[in-house]
Amino acid sequence: MKDRSAVVLSNERVADGVMKMILQTDDMPDDLIGGQFAHVRVPDGAHVLRRPFCICDFDVVAKTITLCYAVVGEGTAQIAAVRAGDRLDVLFPLGNGYRPTGKKIMLIGGGMGSAVLPAIVTAFPDREYTICLGFSDASKVVLTDELAAKGVKVVLATDNGTAGEKGYVTDIAAELAAKDAPDEIFCCGPEIVYKILAHKFEGSGIPVYISLEQRMGCGIGACLVCNCRVRRGDGESYARVCKDGPVFALGEVVL
Amino acid sequence: MNTCVEIAGIKFKNPIVTASGTFGFGEEYSHFYPLSALGGICTKGLTIRPKQGNPPPRATETYGGMLNAVGLQNPGVEHFLATDDKRLADEDVVVIANVAGSTLDDYIAIGERINDAHAQMVELNISCPNVKEGGMAFGVLPSSVEKVTAAVVNVCKKPVITKLSPNVANIADNARAAEAGGAAAVSLINTLSGMAVNYKTRRPVLANNNGGLSGPCVKPVALKMVWDCYNAVKIPIIGLGGITSYTDVLEFMICGARAVQVGTANFTVPTAAYDIARDLTDYVARQDMDINDLVGTLILNG
Incomplete structure (x- = not known):
């Protein structure tokens, strides 16, 4: 079973209301791409939902991921208070990232x-x-x-x-x-x-x-909480931001 | 030691079942652990025809819990029978098909259709608070609980579990009504009706305005209701509401639950149901006990 525990190497304020955190993991995936996200558990018992943050950067050799996130509520404030050396429960990489085609x-x-x-x-x-x-x-x-x-x-x-x-x-x-x-x-x-x-x-x-960004539940495609509206065939339907996205073709999404 | 429980003649290797709507059809979670580690899984609510559900936002966190208003989005029972039901047939786990409808005819139709499924049991969702026609109308009055249960029991060859709403006058009366209608078991509680409000916009956070409250904050309500129903009916009770640990499971069983469902905890920790089943099994082994001996052993104070 995948180890979700990651060590916080740093967690610093980098702009007004914005934090940058570097996490190290023993279980570094080798197929990570941009546009994927990490689902971070708030380190207390009162917050039942994880916080989805995009993976800002990563280093396969150093086995680190960088998360850059805005502090917007109690959950992110708690994550912002985490210090170097602490451990966080981080589920990643999740979602369908971006693979550039062309030069x-x-x-x-x-x-x-x-x-x-x-x-x-x-x-x-x-x-x-x-x-x-x-x-x-x-x-x-x-x-x-x-x-x-x-x-x-x-x-x-x-x-x-x-x-x-x-x-x-x-x-x-x-x-x-x-x-x-x-x-x-x-x-x-x-x-x-x-x-x-x-x-x-x-x-x-x-x-x-x-x-796309949306409030998420499971983050793995099971709960259908984070859906967005997309054009499929002749009609419109819902797609899961966490699993079918978060990256979509612009023309596909109903804005 | 024994962790095996039996409901309507169907054996669960342990009393841990995943709650409908939190676990999809098991596929996503099967990448985290073998589903065979669980006693059972309860599918996402199924309807006769595919359903798109509510517009987003569909969920928001609240203190010690969350509100959701997904609105029964599902691919429809035919899609389930052709795909997920077949995949789940290869898993060594009890599969419970959760079904919902807007009319009595819908419930009868889907109850009949499930006869062709591998799923061994049916859970009647008559208490979804998030869609106008989500069956909530059937879940409020005891007379309609009995009527819809009896109608499905009449056509469905599989044991029927009636899932009860806490948003009612007296849940024990509704448990009795389900029993009178021929239910093999009752499960409770479904979510509590609630609202989250943004003071800046003066609007509810959810697009649907209202949602269903779940998570650890509802556990005391659920425990009391399980105990009330345990004292009202002879059929087995499946308890749910805010379970996050094996000690929560023990508390529900002491209050009268024969099995339990784990819901919101699956979001907090994707391996929650697996972890709880493992920890519960370890506890039962340490105590060298039969877990069935716990059921309904609550000792009330003077």
């Missing part, structure tokens, strides 16, 4: 959605990436250094111009895409970003993939 890949991160991008570059290092990151202001900016260290092109934007270019990441990404003509686009961000992308890239012929 030139554009990655777009909106706010916390940026957290999913480093693992994509780590899993498929032989692609030409252009990465566009957008945040509301400078206090929210995360992961720019980590991505730059991977030797990929990073364009940063903030809504108010306090860091990087002033403007929305969707506008900047659309301009760059018009020049660079990427083979494929992957984006993780809030739903509004997906709606704008759907509008901007409709009919462009560039496949766009997105990652």
Whole structure:
């Protein structure tokens, strides 16, 4: 049976309300890809549901995964209070991640959605990436250094111009895409970003993939709690974000 | 020592059964442990036709528990018979098909259809609080509990378990009604009707507004109701509500449960039912006891 116990190597605040945690495990999978997630048990008895966090990055040799998460409630506050040396019950890797097809890949991160991008570059290092990151202001900016260290092109934007270019990441990404003509686009961000992308890239012929977020139960596809609405055939039906996703083709999801 | 229990002539190697709606059809959990480690599994609620369920969000955490309003999403009984039922036939575990409907005819139709299943027992979901036609109407009044139970028992060759709602005037009356209708056993409790509210938006958190409360917070309610029903009926009781450990199982059995179901705990720990069955077996071995000797041995204070 898989050992779910992982040792916390570090757990630090990296931006306003955002934590980065590195966990080490004896049971490191060798098929991990970006877009997959870890289901973390809150270390007390009162919280019955795990917290799904995207796997921000990983290192197969060091047997570590990095989680980057927003502190939004009591459960994440408890996870944020965990210290180096503590153990956490972590179920991973879960979900259907992102496998880039083609050579030139554009990655777009909106706010916390940026957290999913480093693992994509780590899993498929032989692609030409252009990465566009957008945040509301400078206090929210995360992961720019980590991505730059991977030797990929990073364009940063903030809504108010306090860091990087002033403007929305969707506008900047659309301009760059018009020049660079990427083979494929992957984006993780809030739903509004997906709606704008759907509008901007409709009919462009560039496949766009997105990652969804939903309240989860089991995290393994059994309880049907985290469903999203998708177009299948002529009609609409529900798909499981935890198992069929979290990565979907943009055109497939009913936003 | 003995961990084996029997309900309606069907033997469970231990009293641990997974609760409907928390375990799918077992496939996902079978990647974590062999299903044969359990006494039984209860399937996701089945309806005659496929059902899409409620819009998301469908669940939210609450203190010591959670609310869900999945709304009986399921692929329909025909799909079950053609796929999961066949896969489960190869597993050494008792399979209980949980069935739901909106009308009496629905219950009769699915009760008949299950006759072709490998599943050895049927659990009647007449207490789903999350769909308008989820059978809740059948689960409230004792007269309708008896009526729907009798109608299914009349057409179904497999032992019928009636799953009781706690959202009623007197659950013991409903247990008696199920017994009068010919139920082979009753299971209780289904979820408690509840609501979570976001003070910022002034809206309920769940898209369905209401949901069913489960998890450790409901355990005291469930224990009391199991005891009340134990004193009301002769048929076996399957107890559930907030079980997370083998000591919880012992408490339910002392209150009168012959077997138990593990639900929400499967979400907290994917191996929960396996862990509980293992720990319970270890305890029974240490005590060198027959677990059946515990059933209904509660000693009330003066």
